[in-house]
Amino acid sequence: MIRQKKLGLGMGIDMEWNGKFGFNKRPDGKDSINERVSSFIEEYREVFNYLFIAFQPRSYNVLRAEEYFNAYDSIYRTLPDYYVKVFHHTLLNMGTMERYDRSEIFQFTNKLIDRYDIKWIVEDLGIWTIKGKPLPYPLPPLMTEEGLENCIKNVKEIMNGLNTTLCVEFPGYTEGTNFHIGKYNAYEFFKILSDETNCYVTLDIGHILSYQYLIGNTGNKMFNDLDKLPLQQCKEFHLSGCSITNGKFRDLHHGVLLNEQISLLEYLLPKCENLVGVTYEDPKYRENGLLIEKSLPNFYKMKEIVDNWQNCNQYG
């Protein structure tokens, strides 16, 4: 594995269409980022070194990259040249057990990769749609031998089909709209998948915590079993706002990081020698672009930890 330059902190934004955080969609196709996102990027441009956009479909048209160029151009042109661009996919559906034709998805994605020099594509390993119908939250794949074989097959196909690096993200086990079928230990499942395909991985710290909660590794046991993960193949961490409600973990993406996420970040950083970046996913900010007050304490803690890590570990 080639050691890469550490990028430090990145921002990840789920770009809605006509939502609070996202693009203004226009009937003439001349879409653009909205004022709120624009203000946020301007305010924190110097803090981050890379950006991911999470894909949301713009329309019910056959997937064509050209339909998204105006919108994506508008956000990328606000960034300095040194910014690395990453794309969080939502269509790869790596956990599906059905015949799933990705040719249109590859064509679409490779045009984006080409246009924007996207350095890696990330998506949560899981079942995003089933028989063409979306789920409210991606479910973990079937945690069975057959489920694992299928994931391996899907990941290999995707690695072959994309013109850039794929990072497979450890799935979430959040309370509220998420359950799983099958007894395979998720860390072992993920490690085998990574070993068999030689893919890079993304570890979402909240997703890791959600699984720790599920298997009873809470409190002092929070760091147990993490060595079972493919830490050497980890390229990226995600941190997004989470909460714990009635002893259950919730992946809320509301911008406010838990103390446990900060502790886990500190613990895992030195163990992931090939890590390139830490993404603050779905920050929440006001109209003027400033982060909401509740998110600030742990945002700054995360920033300090990541800055120190980056400064001490420029390459490898």
Next chain:
Amino acid sequence: MDNGSISLYECLYNLIHKKSYREAYLQRDYSALKLNDSDLIHLTTIDDDELIKTAQKTKLYLYKGNTSSNGGLSYYFPITISVLEKDLEINIFEYIDEFMESCYFDLYTEVPFTGKGTCIQESFYLFVSSYFMNNESAKYVVDLCLFEFYNSIYSMILTNINYNFKIHSTNLIHKNNNIFWSTISLTSLLINKLKTNYNIPNEEEIIYLFCINKDNKIIKGEINEGINLIISHHNVKKILAKKDEITKNNLSENDLLTLTSLMVEKGMIYDNL
């Protein structure tokens, strides 16, 4: 796999989308799940509360939509749903459960990568139409649903020139190259229910047209019987060939030619002379 057994993946689909299947599971009626014994063991990891919440949220998103592209059934069928609830005292969420149990729901796809299916609007209309099939007193509900189906699908076709779904009801949505059209007879009862939301003038009975013309512009509104007779013939050559048949229906030859010329001008039929 044994005869009659389904896969674990199919089971997952049913658990989320089919209320009767989910309830059989929650009551631990395993024989009803149609799984192999070797697959049953994998279900022990399911958190029942989470399964219920996932199913509820799936249903809620069907009702109110989940993205800016998908408005949900409440957005596409506001009058139909209001009539179901108020006139027929149907609990809409229980009705949606029945919809999700139906084969019409299975036709629907939001993304096409496992094969193109119908849009949710068509799927729902087909269900409502089937549900009230032998119920003459509820025919007006089916017609309301048809109107709202037309209204939403024509908007979708207009804004999605390369749409990624199939239109199953080609007997209702007529297509001739890139012209689409449908007509519906609106009685005074239907007009009364629809007029506020859809800006229909207060009339006794009208024929209402939805059309996307050859220039991808939408034309909708009241039409006369003449236009209704002509439009089904698609192009000028066919219209002139069927002139005698068309003019049997209280339409003079002069009016036929005038209307044909107007419809060509508006891009509703092709001039292939």
